Amino acid sequence: MADSEATRRLGAILRALEEQGVRAAPVEEAVELGRSSPEAVFDLAAAVVDRFPDGGTFLDAALGYLPDDRWDGLVGLALDALDRDGENEAADAVIAHAGLQALPSLHGQLDRLFRLRPNAGTNYENWPWRESGDRDVEPQVRRIEDPGLADELRQKAWRILLETRSPGAVARALALANRVHPVVAGFGPEAGVEACLRQAGLTRDGAGIRRLAPDGLFHVVFPGGFFEQPRPPWLARVHPTWTLEPSPEFPPMRFGGRADGECPLCRGRLHRLIDLDPVPSDLGVTGLGRLEIATCLPCLGWELAPLFYHHAENGHAVGVAYHGPTIIPQFPAEALRESEVRLAVTPGRWRWQDWGLSNSRENLTRIGGEPGWIQDAEHPDCPTCGRVMGHLMQLDSDLPTGEGGEWLWGSGGIGFVSWCDRCKVSGHLWQCT
Ligand SMILES: [Zn+2]
Ligand SMILES: [Zn+2]
Structure with a gap:
């Protein structure tokens, strides 16, 4: 598209915001701008942070198209706005999405991020420290050890060390756990430490720490025509995670239908x-x-959860023995629509995804990597x-069933599969809001 066309589209979005406020919610237009002129997303986001600090879904949707090399600039601009006025939801949104799509753009700004605390109180407040290695460990240790610092900030510093997932930082956090007594609703101090570790995809294992997420990560690529149910245009499956190129090293794989x-x-x-x-490999x-x-x-979740299956040498799933009376399920369900899917190696930009921040735009059906707990x-x-x-x-939810329906995990959450490699056992559960 010619630059003039991008300018015209951007101008139309900003005029709609001016005239009708962010409730005008030009989501489709913002996505269209992002798809046709990714460079213009920077100008849109900068204008929104500056003039429409309430932000909105349209901004979140457009950020998925911001070119990789524009994140540094946008993050700096968002932090400047938060420096001027701590209440800027558009700036908060830029930082939140950078915490998923562009972590390196945050790693030079960790001091400011600690001080300004964008997204304070959300589950993604400390995501900027993910993949930051050991670069910000010492400042956090000093904060944890500073008796003059508010408890809340010392706890934040401690959780940041876990969020890095760096072995060195995590070891420091565990050594300092008795200084903060991490507060986790429903857990005592010792269980609270383990609960915080789990939230960072880690667990104590003997004297060491074990990562619970595999390195390998693949998106499931569904065949054309797989999703038949119409969706409103602002939820069209156009996000880059829906259009990943299948990896040629994997043959088509069977999805849905009945197992033996x-x-x-x-x-x-x-x-x-x-x-x-x-x-x-790497799973x-x-x-x-x-x-x-x-x-x-x-049965899963409605009758019992988690459910477990042994896998014999041929890979088949066999239910782990159950000793109760036979159950008549309250909610009979069709199988997922049977088809052949492909796998795509997930690009770095989509390594981290979040159910809430995705807001139904992204393909969240993925194998390996870090789970997106709800x-x-x-x-x-x-x-x-x-x-x-x-x-x-x-x-994810909204997968089609064989009978033309759509499968929802609960009210529309995510189904999770876990694995014990020693025993060749899979475990299943789901979460929703
Ligand atoms: Zn059953
Ligand atoms: Zn086991």
């Missing part, structure tokens, strides 16, 4: 989620060439060996 195994609770046939054939799954991930959609982290204990299970896969 039987649900031990209701005696119905299991529902296949995906048949990983072959299993990609923490060893010794199996193929892994059929399956569960019982009517509630607190829930890694089940393996029913066979008792060890905490690692993350393996998550599936």
